[in-house]
Structures are given as C-alpha cells and as structure tokens.
Amino acid sequence: SSGDGGSGGDSGGSGGSGDGDYSLAFVQGVAGDEFYISMQCGIEAKAEELGVSVKTQGAKQFDPALQKPLVDSVVASSPDALLIAATDQSAMQAPIEAAANSGIEVVLVDTTVEDPSFAASAIASDNYGGGEAAFEAIEEAHPEGGKVLVVSIDPGITTSDARAEGFEAAVAENDKFESVGIEYSHNQPDEAARIVTAALQRDKDLVGIFAANLFAAEGTATGVQQAGRDDVTVVGFDAGPAQVEQLRDGIVQALVAQEPASIGEQAVEQAVAALNGEDTTAEIQTGFTVITQDNIDGEGGEAVYQSSC
Amino acid sequence: MSIDARTPKMGPETTAIAEVDAKETLFARLARTQWLQILIVLIAIVAVFSVMAPDTFPHWGNVRLIIQNASILAVLAVGITFVIITSGIDLSIGSVLVFSGVAAAIAMRTIGGDGWGTAIVGIVVSIAAGLFWGFFNGFVIAKLKVPPLIVTLGTMGIALGLAQILTGGVDIREVPEVLTNSIGYGNVFGTIPIISVIALVVIVIGAIVLHRTRFGLHTYAVGSNEESARRVGVKVDRRLIAVYALTGGLAGLAGIMSLAQFSTTAIAGQTETNLNVITAVVIGGTSLFGGIGTIIGSIVGLFIPAVLQNGFVILGVQPFWQQVAVGAVLIVAVYVDQVRRAQASRGGDVSVWKHLFARRRG
Amino acid sequence: MSIDARTPKMGPETTAIAEVDAKETLFARLARTQWLQILIVLIAIVAVFSVMAPDTFPHWGNVRLIIQNASILAVLAVGITFVIITSGIDLSIGSVLVFSGVAAAIAMRTIGGDGWGTAIVGIVVSIAAGLFWGFFNGFVIAKLKVPPLIVTLGTMGIALGLAQILTGGVDIREVPEVLTNSIGYGNVFGTIPIISVIALVVIVIGAIVLHRTRFGLHTYAVGSNEESARRVGVKVDRRLIAVYALTGGLAGLAGIMSLAQFSTTAIAGQTETNLNVITAVVIGGTSLFGGIGTIIGSIVGLFIPAVLQNGFVILGVQPFWQQVAVGAVLIVAVYVDQVRRAQASRGGDVSVWKHLFARRRG
Amino acid sequence: MTTPILKARGLNRQFGHVRALDDADFEVYPGEVTALIGDNGAGKSTLVKALSGNLAVDSGTIEFEGRPIDLSTPAAASELGMETVHQDLALAPHLNPVQNMYLGREVMRSGLAGALGFMNDGEMRRQSRRAFDDLGATVRSMTSQVGSMSGGQRQAIAIARAVHWAKKLVFLDEPTAALGVRQTKNVLDLIRRVSDTGIAVVFISHSMPHVIDVADRVQVLRLGHRVATLDAEKTSMEELVGLMTGANVGDAAA
Amino acid sequence: MTTPILKARGLNRQFGHVRALDDADFEVYPGEVTALIGDNGAGKSTLVKALSGNLAVDSGTIEFEGRPIDLSTPAAASELGMETVHQDLALAPHLNPVQNMYLGREVMRSGLAGALGFMNDGEMRRQSRRAFDDLGATVRSMTSQVGSMSGGQRQAIAIARAVHWAKKLVFLDEPTAALGVRQTKNVLDLIRRVSDTGIAVVFISHSMPHVIDVADRVQVLRLGHRVATLDAEKTSMEELVGLMTGANVGDAAA
Ligand SMILES: Nc1ncnc2c1ncn2[C@@H]1O[C@H](COP(=O)(O)OP(=O)(O)OP(=O)(O)O)[C@@H](O)[C@H]1O
Ligand SMILES: Nc1ncnc2c1ncn2[C@@H]1O[C@H](COP(=O)(O)OP(=O)(O)OP(=O)(O)O)[C@@H](O)[C@H]1O
Numbered sequence A: 001s002s003g004d005g006g007s008g009g010d011s012g013g014s015g016g017s018g019d020g021d022y023s024l025a026f027v028q029g030v031a032g033d034e035f036y037i038s039m040q041c042g043i044e045a046k047a048e049e050l051g052v053s054v055k056t057q058g059a060k061q062f063d064p065a066l067q068k069p070l071v072d073s074v075v076a077s078s079p080d081a082l083l084i085a086a087t088d089q090s091a092m093q094a095p096i097e098a099a100a101n102s103g104i105e106v107v108l109v110d111t112t113v114e115d116p117s118f119a120a121s122a123i124a125s126d127n128y129g130g131g132e133a134a135f136e137a138i139e140e141a142h143p144e145g146g147k148v149l150v151v152s153i154d155p156g157i158t159t160s161d162a163r164a165e166g167f168e169a170a171v172a173e174n175d176k177f178e179s180v181g182i183e184y185s186h187n188q189p190d191e192a193a194r195i196v197t198a199a200l201q202r203d204k205d206l207v208g209i210f211a212a213n214l215f216a217a218e219g220t221a222t223g224v225q226q227a228g229r230d231d232v233t234v235v236g237f238d239a240g241p242a243q244v245e246q247l248r249d250g251i252v253q254a255l256v257a258q259e260p261a262s263i264g265e266q267a268v269e270q271a272v273a274a275l276n277g278e279d280t281t282a283e284i285q286t287g288f289t290v291i292t293q294d295n296i297d298g299e300g301g302e303a304v305y306q307s308s309c
Numbered sequence B, C: 001m002s003i004d005a006r007t008p009k010m011g012p013e014t015t016a017i018a019e020v021d022a023k024e025t026l027f028a029r030l031a032r033t034q035w036l037q038i039l040i041v042l043i044a045i046v047a048v049f050s051v052m053a054p055d056t057f058p059h060w061g062n063v064r065l066i067i068q069n070a071s072i073l074a075v076l077a078v079g080i081t082f083v084i085i086t087s088g089i090d091l092s093i094g095s096v097l098v099f100s101g102v103a104a105a106i107a108m109r110t111i112g113g114d115g116w117g118t119a120i121v122g123i124v125v126s127i128a129a130g131l132f133w134g135f136f137n138g139f140v141i142a143k144l145k146v147p148p149l150i151v152t153l154g155t156m157g158i159a160l161g162l163a164q165i166l167t168g169g170v171d172i173r174e175v176p177e178v179l180t181n182s183i184g185y186g187n188v189f190g191t192i193p194i195i196s197v198i199a200l201v202v203i204v205i206g207a208i209v210l211h212r213t214r215f216g217l218h219t220y221a222v223g224s225n226e227e228s229a230r231r232v233g234v235k236v237d238r239r240l241i242a243v244y245a246l247t248g249g250l251a252g253l254a255g256i257m258s259l260a261q262f263s264t265t266a267i268a269g270q271t272e273t274n275l276n277v278i279t280a281v282v283i284g285g286t287s288l289f290g291g292i293g294t295i296i297g298s299i300v301g302l303f304i305p306a307v308l309q310n311g312f313v314i315l316g317v318q319p320f321w322q323q324v325a326v327g328a329v330l331i332v333a334v335y336v337d338q339v340r341r342a343q344a345s346r347g348g349d350v351s352v353w354k355h356l357f358a359r360r361r362g
Numbered sequence D, E: 001m002t003t004p005i006l007k008a009r010g011l012n013r014q015f016g017h018v019r020a021l022d023d024a025d026f027e028v029y030p031g032e033v034t035a036l037i038g039d040n041g042a043g044k045s046t047l048v049k050a051l052s053g054n055l056a057v058d059s060g061t062i063e064f065e066g067r068p069i070d071l072s073t074p075a076a077a078s079e080l081g082m083e084t085v086h087q088d089l090a091l092a093p094h095l096n097p098v099q100n101m102y103l104g105r106e107v108m109r110s111g112l113a114g115a116l117g118f119m120n121d122g123e124m125r126r127q128s129r130r131a132f133d134d135l136g137a138t139v140r141s142m143t144s145q146v147g148s149m150s151g152g153q154r155q156a157i158a159i160a161r162a163v164h165w166a167k168k169l170v171f172l173d174e175p176t177a178a179l180g181v182r183q184t185k186n187v188l189d190l191i192r193r194v195s196d197t198g199i200a201v202v203f204i205s206h207s208m209p210h211v212i213d214v215a216d217r218v219q220v221l222r223l224g225h226r227v228a229t230l231d232a233e234k235t236s237m238e239e240l241v242g243l244m245t246g247a248n249v250g251d252a253a254a
C-alpha cells in the first residue's frame, strides 16, 4: 500500500521546489500496530491528495535501540521530510536532530522529544488525558466505586506510562475508587490474560480494568471472560477495527480513541507547508473521544480508526 | 602370590546379568520417572502458595484458570520437546502460530458463516499452514544443513511478515462463534475447559509417540548421536523433517486454539512464546544438547513459571518484584531438581546443602 | 602373494610428518580464516545494495551510521562469542546492559556534576555492575551446575526487575554531557565515531585474548569437551566464571555506551538484544555446541542483518516485507557459507547447486 | 578365483592436506575373511567408511557383485547386505543396549499396533540377550544407557549388532580392541562361524597373531595406498610388519 | 616390601544398581609396573577414575605415600605427580595435538607477554614433536583437530601427554588398544623406561602376553573386587584368565 513503486526516493534530495514530487518518510513507533497503521492511512490519504509520495518504516519493537538504526537508514535515503513517532524523548533527540540538520524537514507525530525546536511541527497525542478519560468511563459504569486495575505494556514506554499516570491520578482524586496498581503484560495477550485472571482471584471485588493498549485489552477481555466476570468494566485504549468489534461484542465496555488519522493528515500538511516555505504550526495537541456502545453508531463511530487505506 | 579369600558370590556373568535385570524393572521405571523430581519442586511451590493464600490460590476456580491459560503453551511444548530432544531448536513457533491463525481467519472469513463447517475449514487450514512451515524448517535443517537456530529465526521473520502482509497488519476478529463457544470457552462436565482437554489429548498422544513408538525412539537416537543414527540406517533426514513438521503442525493447532480463545489473530502478540516454551522444556529436564527429555517433564516445567506468576499476583507482589522473584525461584527450582536427580541416579543421600558446599566431581 | 609395484614415495613416517607440516602453515591459516567465507557473503550483499542504490547506500555517511549503530552490539557479541564457544548461552545481556546503565545513571545523579569525574564514576559503576551479574551467572552455572539457559533467563528477569525497582519504572535521563559528547556522539578524525573506536578496541583485544592466549585456548577446550578439559587439569569452573564475568562486564560497558548514545536508561528497550547478538554469533560460524568460533566471524555476522536492514530501508522496502526478506536472506547466507566451508575443508569444487541436489553424506 | 563380492579401484580421499586414501584398491571375496592391516593413520578406517556408505570419496569406483554401485548412504550399504562395526562405535549413547541393537530395524508389533509404530520390546530384548550371550559379553544391564558402559561392553554391543544383521559382508574395524580375553576368543570364533555361512568378513586389527589366526587373505595399506595382498597361510608376522611400516621385510618385528 | 606409593582400601562405587567397585583394594609400588587386569566391565576403568580424582567413591580410603588423601579433582592428582591415560581418551577434539599435549600446562612466554597469558607456541610444538617421535607416532599434522584423527593417532597423543607430565605415577588404561604393531612395541618399551626412572606405572590391558611381558606385579579385578595379586614372573596366562573369568585355573585359555 505505501510503496508507490515510482522513483519517489530519487527526486533530487531536499528542497525540491515544485509542489508535486516531494518524498516523505514516515517512521512508526512500532510496526504492525493499528494505531500507527491508522496514522499511516491518514498520511497516505493526505499525501495522495497533495501529490507527494510517502514511504513507511517501523521497527519490530517500541524500542529506541531498534528505532535509531532505522531512522539513520531512512535519513540516508534522503527524503524531503521525515514524520516520526519517537520512541523515547531523550534517546531519539540526537538522531532526529541530525536529520533536521541535514536539511530534512521533521514533523514529530504522536510523541515528542526533549527539545523539539528543530522540528517544523510537533503533533502530540494527549495520552495523559486519555488515561483520565478512561477512568471517567469506569466511573460512569460504576458510580458506586470500587477497586480498579491498570494493565499496561512495560515500564519505561512513555506513551503507555502517560496513560497509566493519567488514569491513576484521576483515581486518586475520587475516594470511592481504589487502585490496586499497575500490572505489565509485556505486550502479550496471553500474559495479560494470566495476570488478569490471577488479579480477579486476588481482588474479587474489582469493578474496572483499564487496558493501556490493544493487546492488553485483548488479553484482559479474554481473562475476564475466562473468569466469567462480565460485571467487570474493561476500558481499552485506541479504537482500531479490532477493538471496535470487541466493543460491539460487549467484551470491552469503552474505548479511548485518539485521532491517528487526523494526526497523520495534519503531519503531511505541516511537512508540505514547511517544504514549500510556508508557515507551520509548532505545536498541535490532538484530542480523544471515548467510544461506548451508546455512541458507537453516532459521534463515536466517527472516531473509529480507519482500517483500510 | 595372594588370592583373596572372598571370591565373588556370583557365578558366570550371564547369571549376573539376569539377576541385575530382574532387579531393574523397578529401577528403570524410577529412572524413567526422573521428572518426578521436578514435579516435587512444583508441588512444593504450590504448597507454599496454598499456605500463604489459602482463600484463593488452592481453589478450583483459580487452578482451573491456571490450567486453561497453560493449555495453548502445552500444545507447543509437546512439539518443542521433540525438537530439543533431536538437539535442535525452534524459534518460529510463535510466528507460525500467528500465521496459521491468520490463514485460518482469512479462510473462514472468505467462506463466511458461523457454523461448524466454516470452523472445520479453519481448523484444517490452520494445521495445514503450521505443517507447511514446520516442513519447510525441517527440510532446510535436514537437507541443507543450516543450523536450526538460523533456519527457525529466518522462518520466524518470514511467517510473521507474511501474516502482516496478508492482513495489512490489522488483526482479524471474525471468528465463528461455534469456535469461541466450544474450543475457546466451552467446558466438559461443566467446569473442565475444552481447550485443556484438547491439550491433554495432545500431551497423551505426544507422550505415547515419544516414549513408546519407533518414531520416538528415533527422535532420541538422532539427538543422542546423529552420526551413529545415520550409520545404523535411521533415516535421519526424514525423522528431522517429521519432527519439525510435527512441531509446526502443533503450532498450527495452537493457532486455531488461540484464535478461539482470544477471538483475534493477535499478530504482534506472540513474541515471548518461543522463549516461554523453550524454558518450560528445559526446566522439565530436556537437555539442549539432545538425547534426553520427557513430555511430562516439559508440562511440569510449563506450570512452574505459570504457578509462580499466578501466585505472586495473588499475593499482591509488586510487578517489578514479580520478575525478580520468578527469576530467582526458577534458578532455585532447577538447581534443586539437579541435585535431587544426581542423588537419585547415585542412590546416595547427599543433601542439597552438602552439595552446595562440596567441590564438584564425577 | 602380490606386492604392489608402486610403493609410496615417502620414507619413514616422521619425514612425512615434517613434510605435511611445512605445507601446512598456509593451509592452517586458510582453515583458521573460515570466517572469510561469511565475509564474502557480506561483501556480496553490500555489492548488491551498492548497485541498487548507488547514490546513497555505498556512501561513507551511510556506512558510518551502520558502523555506529552496530558498535554497542559488537561489544556484546565479543562476550557472547566466548560464552557460546564454551557451549553456553547468555540471555541476560540485554537486562544486564539496562541494569548497568541504571546503576551508573543513579550513581552519576547522586554525585551530580557534568564533568569527567562524574562520568568516570559512571563508567566504573556500569562495568562493575555488569561484572557482578556476569560473575553471578558464571558461579551458578559452574558451581551449581544449573543449565546456562535457565540461569541467564533467571538473571534476565532479576536484573531487569531490579532496574525497574531502582528507577520506579521511570527512565533516568540525566547523563553528563561529557559522556554524550564523547562516547555518545563524538568523533575522531572528525568522522569516525568514538563509540565505534571503543568497539574496535574491544574486538581487537577480544580476538587476541581468544585466539592467542591461554585463556582463549581454555575457552575452546571447555567447549570442546568439558570433561576432558577438567581431567587434564584445566580449571573449568574458574574459566567458566571468568567467561561469564567477562561477558557481563562487556554488557556493563555496553550499558554506559548505550547511556551515552541515548541519554536515557531505556529500561523498556533491549528486548531483542540477546537474540540479535546470538544470531550474529551463529551467523559468524560459532557452533552452539561449543568448541568452534571466531570473534571476527561474529562481527561479520553482526553486519549481515544490519546491512540488510539498512539496505532494505534505503530501497524503501515495506517493513512487513523487510522481515520476510531479512529472514530469507539470513537462511540463504548461512546456507551458502556452509557449502563454501565444506568445499574449503575438502579442497573440492562442488558448486552450491550441485550440493543442493546431491544427497547428503560424509 | 571367484569374482569378488566387493571391489574398489583407485579410491582417493583428501582431508585438507592429508591424503587419507591415495589411489587405493581393495577387494573382498565371498565366504572369506579378509584382513585389512596397516600402521596407524594408514587409512583403514577411512577405507571402511568409504565402502560402507559413510564417506564420499573424491574419485574411484566401487563394484558390488560385479555391478558398479553408488554407496551414498549407510542405508544403501545395509540394503546390499553389508554391515559395519566402526572403530568409533556407532552407538547412540543415550539408548540402552537393546535399543541400540535394533536401532533402525526395530521389530514391530503385529497388526494395527505395529502399523502405528509400536515395537515388540519383549522380542527384541530376548533376541538381544541371546546375541550378547553368544559373544560371552558381560553386558550387565539391558536398560542402562550404553554411554555409561565400559569400553568392552560397548564394543560387544556393536559387534553383536553388525553380525546379527549382516547378510553378505561385514566390516569389523578393530572389533577386539577393547575386548577381554574370553570375549576376543569368542569374536574370533564368531568370525570363523560367520564366514563359514558364506558371509564375507573384513577384519581390521593390529594384532598380527589374530590376523594370521583368523584371516584367509591379508591386504596391507600404507599411507592410503594398498601395497600388498597376501595369502594368510603363506605369510609371517615379520613380513606383515615390514610391509606395514615400509621397512624392509624382516627388519621390524612385533 | 617397601611401602606402596598408592594404596586403596575398601573402595565402593555404585551406579544405579550396578556395583562397579565392590570393596576393592589396590596398591602400587614405586618403580614397579603394576598390571591391572579383569574381564570387560570388571571395574578397571572405574578404579582408575577413582584413583585419579575423576570419580567420587561411595566409601573407602586412599593413601598416597602413606598419607590419606582426598582426591576430589584431577588437578589434585596431577599435583601429587599422577597422570592418567583414560580409556575414553581425555582429548579436546577441536584442539590440535600440540594444544592437547600442553592443555592445562601451557608453556608461557617469558616476561610480560607470559604474564598476560601469551604462550610459547614454538617451544610447545618442538617438544610435542619430539614426544610423538619418541613413540613413533604417525601424527601426520600438528595443526589439524585431534577429533579428525585416526584412533591410533589419538591414542598416541594421549600417551605422550601422560608420560610427559607424570612425576610419580602414571595410569595407562588400555593404552595400546588402538595402536599399531610398531607403536605398541614402542609404548611397551616406554613403560619399562619410565618405570626404570622410578615412576610407578599402572598398566591395564586385555593382552596377556603384553601384561606378562611388561609387568612386575599383576592385580586381578573381578566384578568390582580385587580377587588376586600375583608376581608376574611366577604366573601364567592360563592362571590369569582363570582368575579374571572366575573359571577354575587352567579352565580357559586365550
Ligand atoms: N574427518 C577427517 N578429517 C581430517 N583428517 C582425517 C579425517 N579422517 C581421517 N583423517 C586422517 O586420515 C588419515 C587416515 O585415517 P584413518 O582413520 O583411516 O587411519 P587408520 O588406518 O584407521 O588408523 P588407526 O589404525 O589408527 O585406526 C589419518 O592421518 C587421519 O588423521
Ligand atoms: N557412569 C556410569 N554409569 C553407569 N554405569 C557405569 C558407569 N561407569 C561404569 N559403569 C558400569 O560399571 C561397570 C564397570 O565399568 P568399567 O568401565 O570400570 O569396566 P572395565 O573393567 O574398565 O571394563 P572394560 O575392560 O570393558 O573397559 C560396568 O558394568 C559399567 O557398565
């Protein structure tokens, strides 16, 4: 889908003056993740609209040690602009800055780096706010209060850490609710299922679980189902087609949707603007929508990530 | 010249042989049940948790979930036990599982329908896809002599990449309900998960094949000394291909089981599977150098980390400390197992502590 | 009775021996440079990419980055080569790297300051932390006879868990600037990364130690036949402990290098590190069964996947297809290497294609 | 002279710089005991490996019963009725004596069970014990791993195995090296008995008395090349030793 | 009689159900060649392993030069001046003959280089070649892996090694089993020469002529128990064989 087959990469380095033939590169936080795939869809749609080419790359894990070599290679192929979801604010600072210094326009998407001043634009998701919103969904389903759990990925992953942090902070403000802590699933659904079943044995009065990413949500849903505890409210993060189906099936009660496609579209706009020497917006904050069965066919439905592009 | 007054009591050697072999049946059995040692370690761990969390840990509801969650890994562990006994390794099972699940999901989506017809097509496609990858691994390893680590690492990337290409990286979630309701969450006798029954059948058949049939014997022979096996006419290449194909096929079966359980192809979600399964097999006493191992040992080996994790979560041990504790208990468990095995083979009574401070020899 | 007219040309055996050994120096050298075979494979890959992307791939700027990005892994690969030659394995290096980085970061933060004094404390703490874990691994493996896979898997969990506990799961990002400016992104002669110079020094010293000193010889002896080595008086336990400690120490060094390069402890990272390094070592011709291997082979083995990835990204191959391509090329590369080695040891000229279709023997 | 059952011509095999077989010829006649002798490293074992499908030669031809054959696998040799006791015994160390005895040729149960791969363990154990007893082998346990057994016990198992399966030709590469006095005597007797049934035996040994005692014909290998073929009855230890070492006949004695 | 240099009393060692050593006694006198004989599986190799620090016994005592010792590692035995050629040769198959010859006792370079672990390869090669030539060993390459060498070549390397390092006592467990005629003769000569220098030799062999030829004293092991100690000059092959097999003296002959 993304490789446009044409001679996009060789359009003569940076600073191509015409409108038509910019080559963009998009580096995902991790390959094969629906959030980034949706973002890629947005990017490709917008790129086609603006008549620029784009190539997408992503490492196997959300790991700066794997992303840095990838970025270096992408930079070596000298695209006109780089759209990147940095896997670490410090670790990726130098390699991305080096790209900018070599004349490539940089747009930071989803995440940012410590000092993004070199970037044409930084379009950030509000993960912390998403975590808070997830708690509100649980609060709504269980106004009586109770114990809640977070199933995250691994400690040290900035995006999911921010989601968990936002969630925990919101829990702390409501004294009817008590957090029993964060468990880590190592991005394995079966691991998440094992943890959740054990946690449900420990805290039989658990009322809600916030699963901080797709696999955590899938494993959590499976675990809850295995334990036969459909009274537990599961809130997932992201709203790819798979999650939406979980929501429709009633396995998951709410989803916190970011706006990956819109991030992608704006990123392309910013990049092309920068390449054309037009004004860019330094910082763009995107929002999120909480999708439930009630609004899935209405406004919530619009927030669902694109799956095919 | 001095001739010792006490000449041995036995007559000609053949008598001595007969005598020794009569005694042996029991001993042989004991030797063959060396996995008993690691089972004792598991029981000890279970006992400790049962004492520490008497209200939750030892109850059937919890035990049932531990078993259910170990079922898919158990199917994989059966295959990997065969592979490691041949002194091979298979890193591709996680990816093959995903690929098979994807292939099955696509096939079922294409056919459409929610009934058993569709489900059976899915099952067949999944197992066939697994068999294909296993056969590919086996062929390259046996015929082209590329080391198993490299081959299966390559297959790991290829199968996963193809699964992502087939789906565009987006998980497929359309799984016939009959699958989720039966294999995924069905029970027999109201409380025993069907998924665990399937695993049990695989384990029993696997154990019979490994320990009772010619195929199993040849598996040990290949791992014991490939060159010798070849010299005496064991069709080593064919056996190797069959072992890897078997393992692939079981990964395919695990793929459809996973699809039924999680209702999704979970494409990126099996990266730890191969390490988890290999660990289980090694805990269970199978040597990475081949020639030694039992299915039942591997299954016991699977439950040690599973029980540890479950127990630590129930006890409310912090996640960071859980990793530390699981790692530490793992080392201690295998250490205790080693010492007990050494004792058993010796008939001695050296305690663990004595062993720890004694110097090593013979 | 018939006596063959053509009696051998040689005199008494001792003469024959001398003759053979005179010819041998060249041959021995050729044999010892079997890594040449895999180097040729690497060169072929580089040539293909250079032709396909002549404007970008073969340029120093790109090559420099490939080398820079391989530097940390190269330091680890030196240690793992030693470990695998002893027929062991070390899965803990990624976690030990993280732990060492965390320990160093905490030490430097505690002392405060941005100068070399602080940096040197960090370096020392990092290497010491790595040595500690390596020593622990070696002790449990050598003295308590627990299989290396289990021990280092346990350590992997323990070290990572402790790193998370020490940081509370939040990366430390305060790294003295002198470190990032020198080790992290400094250059010598304006263009050669200091981090790569460090790696080169480690590689050269590692190769000398492995191939020229008694310690290296004993490493091979332990892997070749542990029992034999013990019998002839090699202090096997001590050597094993030293090898794992060395590997841990190098992981510690890699920890501070990573800290300097990334300015963060990256506790969630390094998940693929051990597999990547082990793969490199095996591609480089080191046998997982011990006794065989070279440092230089491992380094070449490191560059094959690195160059493939770089080349595919530059060519714009999609990530999903990249996995497939890297996996496939990996298998083919090692296969070609095998065939060429077999030829070299035989002196024959059997082509790859002939081999592919010939039946296996001798 | 009858046609040889096995005839090799101009075999060459190089290992790196060592020429293990250097234009070697060899032949075996049915029903005869052919001794193959030579100094250490002369290439005897290499020749046996080449003739039993365990090693590819660089050049040369092998004929079996007059027809040229391609011995590419040990299984191919077995199918022709040839069995081998290798100097480094081809045993699976983790298996027990019975399993080793029948490895690759297991006796299956009858009927469905057999088709499913189940073996007739009892039958194999009985037959194995008989074979070991025949040799007077002191195999003290039928269920212990072969790898843990004494050198002589292992050798006895390998011999019992080869003799049990050979139909036309059996190679014995230093079969008595690790055997006790009584077992050696039994093996020499067995060799005679086997060759009396019409099976050809190739016997490699460094013990000249045994060679002269048991062999019909002696072939001498030196530095990879066959330098002599002698009638066992008409030769002497001195002559054999002289041929093996390349010294003049009568120059060296055992 | 002088005091034995090595004296073992009541050694027992069980493997599972096999009693490999059954209350075995053993002694070796300085400067003598002691032959240790016994049927296959009698426990000879097990005894040697126990006396050379390679195997822990279940019970029993070992005295060296009159003092009780604890032989817990092979290194401990080496320090006392004892060396061993094991039946399954203790060679590292991936190393070359020179490396094997000096393994664990490398000759280091002088000065700093030596302290840093650099070895004097040239010196070791020269010494090794001399030792192999002494044995008339046909080791054809000093840089090939030992694992690829012929049985006799490997055995020669193991013998050269043990004899080279022994100070007081050397165990030779079937050292001539794989050797050629000439090499066997050389080893028997070497044994005599070694024992003339005052070093005690324990010689295990199934070849009664060699035993009677070279030994001063013969000890017979049967089913793990020493059943006889004889003066080599006053015994006969028939008597030895009878003792080994438990048959009446004169009943069985080689
Ligand atoms: N796989 C191999 N690689 C390298 N060299 C080899 C290999 N096999 C044999 N050789 C060499 O070939 C020569 C012949 O060896 P072979 O084993 O055939 O001798 P042999 O006559 O059986 O000797 P012995 O009486 O000692 O058993 C020896 O010099 C040996 O080192
Ligand atoms: N590690 C072991 N495990 C189990 N049984 C063993 C082990 N080592 C030896 N045995 C058994 O102990 C007995 C004595 O073996 P040992 O090797 O000492 O005999 P041996 O006298 O050297 O015989 P040979 O003349 O055949 O070399 C044998 O029955 C053997 O099977």
Ligand SMILES: [Mg+2]
Pocket: D044, D045, D046, D087, D173, E150, E151, E152
């Ligand atoms: Mg030989």
Ligand SMILES: [Mg+2]
Pocket: D150, D151, D152, E044, E045, E046, E087, E173
């Ligand atoms: Mg013995």
